[in-house]
Amino acid sequence: MLDDLSLRAKSLLASQYEKLLADPCSVVKPSAALTEILIWCEDLEFKPGQWLKANKSYQFDRQYIADINQILVEDKFASIFDNFSKDNHQSAAQRNPNEKQAKIKPTHHFILSAVIAKSILNSVTQELYSVSQINMELDLEKLPLDHFDSLVVIENRDSFNDWYKFSAYAGLANELVVYRGDRYHSTACKTLLKTWREKYKDKAVIYFGDFDLAGLRIAISGGYSHLLLPDSTWLSEHLIKQHYPEEQDKYLARLKLECPQGWRSLLGMMSEKRAGLRQQKMYNTQLTLYKAIF
Structure with a gap:
């Protein structure tokens, strides 16, 4: 055949x-x-x-x-x-x-969102089992984005799955939290970012990921308005040299040229100490929003 x-x-x-x-x-x-x-x-x-x-x-x-x-x-x-x-x-x-x-894949317009709203969790608990968070595929073409006050994009899937643990330390309210995506959800996330930046210029678009050169590069190229990270003093005291991969050094020169004013101290901390911190080390500590300030 x-x-x-x-x-x-x-x-x-x-x-x-x-x-x-x-x-x-x-x-x-x-x-x-x-x-x-x-x-x-x-x-x-x-x-x-x-x-x-x-x-x-x-x-x-x-x-x-x-x-x-x-x-x-x-x-x-x-x-x-x-x-x-x-x-x-x-x-x-x-x-x-x-x-x-077909070019339009099954997840082409579906974002993966972390839902921690009590009303939704209670319904699932009643029907299935007790949960602290539900990861839902939401249709970007039907989602009422104007209902949300901010957009949070999370880099790593395991940290995304644990957003309910981080949220208590983030101090956000009415936020739309999505996974940045792998080959299944990245297309919709890119579309969401573009739409959000164009329609909601006064609303924060927040990147929550690893504290390293690659993460900073993603935040800058993606046009994010804020980084979500631990307090700078705590961060400086907990940096790990093994979390600063040498292969990321190739990004440093350009980052020094393009880094927004509000993030330059973070870039300086990383490059001077040649150390970083992966997202998985940021549990159980207060998180701070760092505005880009161009």
């Missing part, structure tokens, strides 16, 4: 089909997508082009690309020219056996 080609492989073929029309000498470099295409064609006992320059570049035959597309379409797979950028898995499945060609 013939297998479908991945979206990346189809994109490469479609791109080369167009480029070869304008430049018959167009070539591609070795890649996972190219390897996939060549193995697929080998199973059908034909070569779609030829290697040039001692296997350093590959040149497709434009007619063979058209043949590959025809084979796919005849086997009820999507054409290499189909655009799935506005499809989710459900809509893509209506016109292609491989629903994973």
Whole structure:
């Protein structure tokens, strides 16, 4: 049974089909997508082009690309020219056996939020078991953001799971708390950040993560207005040299140029002591908001 080609492989073929029309000498470099295409064609006992320059570049035959597309379409797979950028898995499945060609992933507009509201926790406790926090996937397209006074984005998943422990020391109220995300929730979090910065310029957008150069870099590039960290005196006394990875030194020069005035003392503390503090060491201590001040 013939297998479908991945979206990346189809994109490469479609791109080369167009480029070869304008430049018959167009070539591609070795890649996972190219390897996939060549193995697929080998199973059908034909070569779609030829290697040039001692296997350093590959040149497709434009007619063979058209043949590959025809084979796919005849086997009820999507054409290499189909655009799935506005499809989710459900809509893509209506016109292609491989629903994973869809660009809109299941969590594309879902943020993971830490909920500690008593009314919601009580309902869960009554129906299931006693909880101190619920992590809920919330639809960003339906969430009434104007109901919240601040946005808190948490870097590490374990610390996010323990927000109910940190919240008692943070002094915040009516905050929307979300996980910064891995490959599942990061897209929606980025969308949320952009929307919040554009619509709620007077409301805090707070970054709560590791106290290291990478964390500061994320906060600056993300346009956060505040950092949530322990008091500077406590922080200075509890820094750990092993929490200042040497590979992060590459960020230091640029951070010194771009760091907001309100965070310069924190950057100075880190760089002078060559020490940091991971979020997991910040339990059971008072947390402070550090405003960026540009």
